[in-house]
Amino acid sequence: MSKELAKQYNPAKSEDRLYQFWEGSGFFTAKCDESKTPYTIVIPPPNITGQLHMGHALDNTLQDILVRWRRMQGYDTLWLPGTDHAAISTEVKVVEALAKEGLNKADLGRDKFLERVWDWKRIHGRRIVEQLKKLGSSCDWSRERFTMDAGCSKAVVEVFNKLYEKGLLYRGERIINWCPHCKTTLSDAEVEYTEHDGHFWYLRYPLKDGTGWLELATTRPETMLGDTAVAVHPEDERYAHLVGKTVLLPLVGREIPIVADEYVERGFGTGIVKITPAHDPNDFEVGRRHNLPIINVMNDDGTMNGEAGEYAGTDRYDCRKKIVSALEEQGFLVKVEDMKHNIGSHDRCRAVVEPMVSLQWFVKMGPLAQPAINLVKNGKTKFVPERFSKVYYHWLENIRDWCVSRQIWWGHRIPAWYCNDCGGITVSRGTPSACQHCGRTNIKQDEDTLDTWFSSALWPFSTLGWPDNTPEFAQYYPTSTLVTGYDIIFFWVVRMMFSAAEYTGREPFNTVFIHGIVRDAQGRKMSKSLGNGIDPLEEIAKYGADALRITLATGNSPGNDMRYSEEKVSASRNFANKLWNAARFVLMHLGNETLPDGMPEELALEDKWILTRLNTLTREVTDNLEKFELGLAVQKLYDFIWDELCDWYIELAKIRLNAGGKAKTDTLCVLCFTLSAAVRLLHPFMPFITEEIWQALPHDGETIMLAPFPVFNAELDFSAAEAEMARLMEAVRALRSRRAEMNVPPGKRAKLYIQTEQYETFTRGVEFLQKLAGVSDVVWDEAPPANAVQVVTADAVLFIPLDDLVDLDAERARLGKELEQAQKILAGVNAKLGNVEFTSRAPMHVVRHQRDTAATLEQKILLLNESLAKL
RNA sequence: GGACGUUUAGCUCAGUUGGUAGAGCAUUCGCUUGACGUGCGAAGGGUCAGCGGUUCAAGUCCGUUAACGUCCACCA
Numbered sequence: 001m002s003k004e005l006a007k008q009y010n011p012a013k014s015e016d017r018l019y020q021f022w023e024g025s026g027f028f029t030a031k032c033d034e035s036k037t038p039y040t041i042v043i044p045p046p047n048i049t050g051q052l053h054m055g056h057a058l059d060n061t062l063q064d065i066l067v068r069w070r071r072m073q074g075y076d077t078l079w080l081p082g083t084d085h086a087a088i089s090t091e092v093k094v095v096e097a098l099a100k101e102g103l104n105k106a107d108l109g110r111d112k113f114l115e116r117v118w119d120w121k122r123i124h125g126r127r128i129v130e131q132l133k134k135l136g137s138s139c140d141w142s143r144e145r146f147t148m149d150a151g152c153s154k155a156v157v158e159v160f161n162k163l164y165e166k167g168l169l170y171r172g173e174r175i176i177n178w179c180p181h182c183k184t185t186l187s188d189a190e191v192e193y194t195e196h197d198g199h200f201w202y203l204r205y206p207l208k209d210g211t212g213w214l215e216l217a218t219t220r221p222e223t224m225l226g227d228t229a230v231a232v233h234p235e236d237e238r239y240a241h242l243v244g245k246t247v248l249l250p251l252v253g254r255e256i257p258i259v260a261d262e263y264v265e266r267g268f269g270t271g272i273v274k275i276t277p278a279h280d281p282n283d284f285e286v287g288r289r290h291n292l293p294i295i296n297v298m299n300d301d302g303t304m305n306g307e308a309g310e311y312a313g314t315d316r317y318d319c320r321k322k323i324v325s326a327l328e329e330q331g332f333l334v335k336v337e338d339m340k341h342n343i344g345s346h347d348r349c350r351a352v353v354e355p356m357v358s359l360q361w362f363v364k365m366g367p368l369a370q371p372a373i374n375l376v377k378n379g380k381t382k383f384v385p386e387r388f389s390k391v392y393y394h395w396l397e398n399i400r401d402w403c404v405s406r407q408i409w410w411g412h413r414i415p416a417w418y419c420n421d422c423g424g425i426t427v428s429r430g431t432p433s434a435c436q437h438c439g440r441t442n443i444k445q446d447e448d449t450l451d452t453w454f455s456s457a458l459w460p461f462s463t464l465g466w467p468d469n470t471p472e473f474a475q476y477y478p479t480s481t482l483v484t485g486y487d488i489i490f491f492w493v494v495r496m497m498f499s500a501a502e503y504t505g506r507e508p509f510n511t512v513f514i515h516g517i518v519r520d521a522q523g524r525k526m527s528k529s530l531g532n533g534i535d536p537l538e539e540i541a542k543y544g545a546d547a548l549r550i551t552l553a554t555g556n557s558p559g560n561d562m563r564y565s566e567e568k569v570s571a572s573r574n575f576a577n578k579l580w581n582a583a584r585f586v587l588m589h590l591g592n593e594t595l596p597d598g599m600p601e602e603l604a605l606e607d608k609w610i611l612t613r614l615n616t617l618t619r620e621v622t623d624n625l626e627k628f629e630l631g632l633a634v635q636k637l638y639d640f641i642w643d644e645l646c647d648w649y650i651e652l653a654k655i656r657l658n659a660g661g662k663a664k665t666d667t668l669c670v671l672c673f674t675l676s677a678a679v680r681l682l683h684p685f686m687p688f689i690t691e692e693i694w695q696a697l698p699h700d701g702e703t704i705m706l707a708p709f710p711v712f713n714a715e716l717d718f719s720a721a722e723a724e725m726a727r728l729m730e731a732v733r734a735l736r737s738r739r740a741e742m743n744v745p746p747g748k749r750a751k752l753y754i755q756t757e758q759y760e761t762f763t764r765g766v767e768f769l770q771k772l773a774g775v776s777d778v779v780w781d782e783a784p785p786a787n788a789v790q791v792v793t794a795d796a797v798l799f800i801p802l803d804d805l806v807d808l809d810a811e812r813a814r815l816g817k818e819l820e821q822a823q824k825i826l827a828g829v830n831a832k833l834g835n836v837e838f839t840s841r842a843p844m845h846v847v848r849h850q851r852d853t854a855a856t857l858e859q860k861i862l863l864l865n866e867s868l869a870k871l
Numbered sequence: 872g873g874a875c876g877u878u879u880a881g882c883u884c885a886g887u888u889g890g891u892a893g894a895g896c897a898u899u900c901g902c903u904u905g906a907c908g909u910g911c912g913a914a915g916g917g918u919c920a921g922c923g924g925u926u927c928a929a930g931u932c933c934g935u936u937a938a939c940g941u942c943c944a945c946c947a
Contacts, residue, residue: 005906007906007907008907008909009907009909193943193944193945200947216947217947218947219947220947231947263946263947264946264947265946265947267946268946268947269946269947272947273946273947274947275947276947280947282945282946282947283947342944342945344945387875387876388875390874390875391874391875391942391943394873394874394942394943395943398943398944486941486942487941487942489942490942490943521883523940554884554885554894554895556884556885557884557885557886559876560876560877561876561877561940561941562883562884563883563884565882565883565896567882567883567895567896567897568883568884568895568896570896570909571895571896571909572895573909574907574909574910575909576909577907577909577910578906578907578909578910580906580907581906581907581909581910582906582907583906584906584907585906585907586906587906588905588906589906620887623887624887627887629887631884631885632885632886632887635885635886635893635894638894638895639894646906646907647911647912650906651904651911654905654906733913736912736913737912737913737914739912739913740900740901740912740913740914741913741914743900743901745901745902746901746902746904746911746912747902747904772912825891828891829891832927832928835927835928836927837926837927837928838927838928839927840927841926841927841928842890842927842928843890845890846890846928849890850890853891
């Protein structure tokens with residue numbers, strides 16, 4: 001901030017310069033100092049394919065607030081940044097880019113393709129990092145990581161081996177979710193279910209012995225090609241005689257058994273279910289119980305395969321139509337009903353997911369879930385808000401094995417080798433030269449890669465050096481706080497928790513601070529398809545990063561969604577400007593003056609008041625931050641700076657600043673002290689403008705980032721002065737209000753006659769009344785002229801003679817109304833005080849407060865009555 | 872089917888361990904007030920979704936109903 005200050009704060013002039021100053025000076029760099037208490041946040045790594053959106057802006061603003069706050073408090077603070085390789089997203093992007101050049105994956109081959117992805121990553125993967133900097137994120141970029149860098153990859157291989165050795169990782173044929181578009185498996189978490197209009201086809205399967213047929217219903221008739229049984233409930237008397245018999249599968253002619261299984265719901269449909277073990281998770285289980293063959297009828301692209309006979313090669317939906325009409329022609333279709341049906345689709349590409357049997361790698365979840373549950377049950381990790389722990393428990397208690405292999409190339413290649421001779425599997429940390437079972441060298445590595453979340457699950461410790469015992473791991477693990485949206489609890493938080501419990505034996509973080517999502521002004525989710533997304537960078541360019549940050553931090557309670565509207569950012573920008581001008585005011589008066597150290601020996605009433613208010617603010621903001629109530633903290637800072645500091649203290653300070661001399665110097669001391677403290681309290685929320693102002697004020701140290709966060713100071717706490725000031729403020733407000741009601745021109749100054757027992761207070765306040773309430777002179781204990789407007793406060797009657805402006809009847813009516821109001825409130829208070837239940841049971845301070853209120857009201861009523869009598 | 876969230880001023884939302892309801896924006900009136908019109912002063916506007924309960928006292932705690940929303944499960 002130069003001495004030539006612009007009337008308006010221009011963030012564009014400051015932000016990039018300050019960020020470079022901070023980063024270049026190494027202020028973001030964690031010192032790994034064992035003598036200090038660590039505070040650690042590991043960033044939720046954004047995808048290298050991503051661009052900064054409002055969700056990131058919110059998430060990273062919250063993290064930066066916490067980190068900057070703790071850093072100022074003197075913690076050894078580390079905010080570790082990094083990016084995620086985002087397996088499927090990235091692969092899809094690169095495939096699309098290749099397509100524009102007329103190339104495809106298969107033509108290039110695995111190695112060439114991966115080279116292209118790495119190239120793409122080098123070019124585009126840094127974009128999101130640069131965008132995070134625009135927001136002011138104080139990440140330790142010297143420790144930036146990537147989920148596929150050497151360290152993270154080492155952790156992945158280590159974990160894969162450990163799990164395999166422990167029997168928690170197995171390769172087997174199970175039902176998985178298959179995306180026919182991306183041609184890969186998906187985990188359960190990646191499938192989204194939405195309701196669609198569908199049909200329920202009732203089919204007729206003839207009994208082999210020719211004695212009749214069975215009627216059953218299906219929503220996916222094409223899967224009948226893979227039917228290997230028909231099932232009924234074991235206790236269903238209607239069908240008991242059929243169990244053990246055989247039916248002939250229509251169109252196919254395959255002989256399939258009728259089995260009894262409890263999975264069948266007697267009351268649903270006809271009570272008979274066709275069993276397709278290869279294409280339905282429940283049917284798969286039935287198939288296992290009854291040793292049924294598994295016939296997969298589909299290819300990896302969603303077309304039918306050779307098992308589908310004449311339908312081979314047709315798309316699954318074409319096949320459905322053909323099957324239905326064939327069934328109808330041949331008399332196997334009984335009827336069709338409309339029904340609502342939930343269909344799963346891939347959350348990335350929206351393609352309808354096909355349940356399918358496939359040979360894949362799975363993580364056995366049962367043994368891993370319980371320790372993760374315990375971490376939260378035992379309070380090692382806390383959710384904020386607490387209610388999300390319920391969601392967490394529910395998910396872990398019902399979790400199924402995690403399919404971790406993916407049929408794409410971009411990612412961590414599965415460290416398993418298959419022997420072409422003996423068929424054995426060799427899982428290894430390095431590249432094995434021979435099969436560990438038969439010793440022969442005819443081995444080949446698995447072509448698949450791991451689910452992108454496999455490496456993200458290790459992020460809180462792999463980024464700190466694990467599995468090596470690095471100084472960083474020793475100092476910063478477990479991390480302190482994880483900040484993330486509720487939409488990612490299942491994908492990520494759960495997996496980090498069980499991974500950390502298993503490999504590090506500890507919780508990955510002490511607190512999971514959950515926030516909601518940022519919606520548009522109409523409350524809709526921001527999305528590409530709706531085109532309602534708002535680019536945070538455009539908002540930063542327009543209003544400044546500080547304005548965007550406090551907009552996102554304010555008026556939003558933990559775990560709840562918020563609506564974004566530009567009006568809010570503009571209001572925040574106005575606040576920044578207000579603060580800027582307060583600083584400009586102080587600096588203008590400070591000029592080249594050097595202030596003495598410490599506080600003036602004698603503090604004026606208003607000094608004591610603002611210092612006490614500052615103390616309260618300090619205590620409350622710190623308290624709010626500790627409880628993750630960031631929105632409340634911002635609100636209090638906003639109110640203090642705008643209302644108390646600017647609208648009251650600075651206005652009053654003008655009196656002594658203009659008086660000059662010692663009064664001026666003393667006032668400047670308090671002003672600089674207060675502003676410096678306010679700006680430090682605000683720094684975590686609005687880092688740029690606060691640095692700019694702090695630098696311009698008298699200060700110690702290089703940067704506000706490392707300046708001490710204010711603490712409560714008992715020596716500067718004056719509750720009596722605070723109360724006295726409150727009485728004067730009440731008088732000022734009352735006078736202003738009366739003048740406005742009476743349409744007194746603001747320029748018109750009037751004498752003020754005061755009748756009060758609080759003589760000292762009002763004597764001290766004379767100048768306040770003159771400065772703020774349009775008073776010319778104060779007259780004590782003298783009968784005011786008859787044509788005076790009266791203002792009755794709790795402890796004084798103030799008369800403003802306004803000559804012809806006063807209408808006595810109106811005055812009488814107004815005072816009468818005030819009297820009535822006061823009596824009404826007093827009646828309520830007295831009723832309470834007269835109630836023994838209240839006086840005996842309510843806490844002392846509450847009762848005292850009520851007595852004080854009653855006394856004040858009685859006094860006011862007395863004064864009002866006197867005034868009325870004189871009119 | 873299960874779980875959770877929301878319901879407070881015209882709009883968007885805060886409201887900490889129960890103690891007489893707040894902000895921003897919008898509205899109305901007034902203002903060259905020597906930091907700021909991105910500003911200053913003043914004003915209007917709320918039976919805190921409904922019902923019941925606990926309590927001396929409920930926006931706040933418990934129960935219940937309704938509307939809206941989210942997540943989980945997925946009966947073929």
